[in-house]
Amino acid sequence: MSDPTLPLLQIRDLRKRYGTTDVLRGISLDVHRGETVAVLGASGSGKSTMLRCVNHLERPDGGSVTLGGELVGFGQGRRGPRMLTESEIARQRSRTGMVFQHFNLFPHWTVLRNVVEAPVRVRGLDRTRAHELGMRLLTTVGLADRASSYPKQLSGGQQQRVSIARALAMDPELLLFDEPTSALDPANVGEVTSVMKRLADEGSTMIVVTHEIGFARAAASRVVMIADGLVVEDGPADRVLDAPRNPITRAFLENTRYGAGTATEPADQP
Ligand code: ADP
Ligand code: MG
Numbered sequence: 001m002s003d004p005t006l007p008l009l010q011i012r013d014l015r016k017r018y019g020t021t022d023v024l025r026g027i028s029l030d031v032h033r034g035e036t037v038a039v040l041g042a043s044g045s046g047k048s049t050m051l052r053c054v055n056h057l058e059r060p061d062g063g064s065v066t067l068g069g070e071l072v073g074f075g076q077g078r079r080g081p082r083m084l085t086e087s088e089i090a091r092q093r094s095r096t097g098m099v100f101q102h103f104n105l106f107p108h109w110t111v112l113r114n115v116v117e118a119p120v121r122v123r124g125l126d127r128t129r130a131h132e133l134g135m136r137l138l139t140t141v142g143l144a145d146r147a148s149s150y151p152k153q154l155s156g157g158q159q160q161r162v163s164i165a166r167a168l169a170m171d172p173e174l175l176l177f178d179e180p181t182s183a184l185d186p187a188n189v190g191e192v193t194s195v196m197k198r199l200a201d202e203g204s205t206m207i208v209v210t211h212e213i214g215f216a217r218a219a220a221s222r223v224v225m226i227a228d229g230l231v232v233e234d235g236p237a238d239r240v241l242d243a244p245r246n247p248i249t250r251a252f253l254e255n256t257r258y259g260a261g262t263a264t265e266p267a268d269q270p
Pocket of ligand 1: 023041044047050
């Protein structure tokens, strides 16, 4: 096991460019076990790209991501660092659970199967154990009674709660949320944020990209502001939200307060 006094996640000077655009220009961020970090930032500032580098859905161009003492995407070869194979990356990725803006549930699978498919495939759980695990997780998100429904029979808020249960199914050390409520009807936001708040209270380690300032205030221990591929502010949630030091954070919070910053962002990249 890794050293419990070190941050669970260490992002160092993370860089990513698409073509000639520098999207991440040197992001550094530590997340300790049990912390909930809310990440704020305008559309296009690099928030999703950062999360996708943490679980290696994207390969960074520079810098490093270390999760529980393991360098993400790289292993120790006989002559120094080597790139991990796809199956090694998949194993490493299962240490994190990701919740997307658009739930990405499989429409032709039941809710229960959506939740337990990964542990069944990866850990070879038998039907009974998978059913137990799935029902326990669905109970956690308040949807045990919808286990045999199909995603399209559920509201957006319910589907997002299923995808939270799915993210929990591999017992991840770190949960990543990418605007989990941005695609929801306003009436559905609260049921999702209250599940997330409970996970935070129970000691889960989470990074939540969100425009829900109320959620950040209630559930986050820290708030990080990203602008133009850089962390421009990082501090205790109350301090950043009540007395932002960076003018970009100040302007962002002003806009959000008056509703201008709450607009839904463009869809996730597939
Ligand atoms: P955010 O999540 O903060 O809105 P993103 O990380 O999604 O920002 O995107 C940051 C920038 O990188 C945007 O300008 C976006 O268009 C660009 N970008 C993101 N993914 C890709 C990609 N796969 N190919 C090219 N450009 C991309
Ligand atoms: Mg995004």
